[in-house]
Amino acid sequence: MPRKRDRKRLKFRADDLSSHRVTVADYANSDPAIVKSGRVKKSVANAVQKEVKALCGLGSSQVPNEDGFSVLSENEQQYESSDELNDMENLNGVSTCRKKKSKKHKDNGTADITGEDYPIDIWLLLSSYIRPEDVVTFALICKKTWTVTCTAVFWMRLYKRHYHPNSYLPLTLHPACMYRLRSLRACVIRSLYHMYEPFCSRVAKNPSLPESTPNTLLNSTCLLFWCRKVTGSRPDPLWEFNFKFRKLPPKQKNHCLNELHPPAKYKEVHYNPDHECCLLQVSTLNFIFIPVVMGMTLTYLTINVSTDMRHHRVRLIFHDCPVLNGKKPRGDQGVQIVLDPVHSVHLIDWWHPKYPFSTMI
Structure with missing residues (x-):
């Protein structure tokens, strides 16, 4: 106390x-x-x-x-x-x-009070001012903005806003061929890589493939293969080997756009037979016999220096099924292709101007 x-x-x-x-x-x-x-x-x-x-x-x-x-x-x-x-x-x-x-x-x-719920007409009006590189950001705002990017009106406005009569476009991408619903989104994206300057400069600054091995092609399925003889400014012709692959879809968790599907009335607009496809184009100095590998899975790919120290050497191994969980493929169980000497290697995505997309889409 x-x-x-x-x-x-x-x-x-x-x-x-x-x-x-x-x-x-x-x-x-x-x-x-x-x-x-x-x-x-x-x-x-x-x-x-x-x-x-x-x-x-x-x-x-x-x-x-x-x-x-x-x-x-x-x-x-x-x-x-x-x-x-x-x-x-x-x-x-x-x-x-x-x-x-x-x-x-x-x-x-x-x-508990949330924000305002604006009608879809307002989002459709705002979409007329969206740049092509900001389409994904605009679609991630809410479900209504994503629905706007699924409509044919959105892609047609985007095409007309950047169309120039003097720009070079393939015949299938001219305005007369764009008034259709089937594959409209894919055609507009391809045309932007011909007309839109930021996309054109992005393609021009794309580094050559021999500087980095394309690991993204691993476990990709070979859909098509063809070979052709190319004559140009060189005195000797080149042999061009083309491998069309469908990439394995990337594992992106909690990505809302991957979980959503376009509405049924806009499925024709989003139809794209070349989705997740790319073309591996290898040019060699001589003709090389290659076995049939269509339908097989690419499990190994390396780009090294050739024996003459002036060119490259490309080695590909195909298997009947993909090799997952980081396991190394066994070369004796698959089909091996060696291209040597190699003049150039290019990896072309489906939206690239040089990609040979189908005209009957």
Whole structure:
């Protein structure tokens, strides 16, 4: 128990209070053995507020009265914030736990309110100002924006906005052939790589394949294979070997666009027989006999330096089924193709201008 003289030390008049007489024992963090109430006394709180307002130059009309509240006018009371009331109630020992809980409950109720639900016509109007490289970002805003990107109107507006009569386009990508629903999206994307300057520069800056091994082709299925003789500016002709692959779809978890399918009435617009397809084009100096590998899976691909140290050497291994879980394929069980010497190697995606896409789509 504290001694009586320790408790008598805390007894002083409010009129004698100054900024130098405020001690730690006057606040809530003081020892409860010394101050039983654990809070500031009412007289001390009123005196502190009076001295603070006097130092700030406030009038006497705003000095707290004996109840601990300021004498405010009716207009001031209307705009007084709830936080100031809670602070003054704390000084007078009034418990505000229930009021804070009720206020928090109201805030939680207002937090459940979501944003505005705009009609699809507004999103269709905004889509007329979307750049081609921002189509994916626009489609990820909400489900209605994704539905807008599935419509034929969206892709036709995008085509007309970037079409130039002087730009070179294949016959199948001319405006007269674009008024159709089937494969409209794929045709517009291909035409943008002929007309839209950022996409054209992206294709021009694409690095050559020998600098990096195309690991993305592993476990891809060979759909088609053909060979042709190419005559150009060189004195000796080149032999061009083309392998058409369908890539294994990438594993992207929690990607909302992968989980959604276009509406039934827009399936013709999104139809693309060359989706996830690419062309591996290898040009050699001599003709090389190659076994039939159509329908097989590419499990190994390397691009090395040839024995003459002037060209490249391409080695491909095909198996009947894909090799997963990081296992190394066995060369003696598959079909091996070695192309040497190699003049050039190109990996062409389905949207590339040099991709030989089908005209009957």
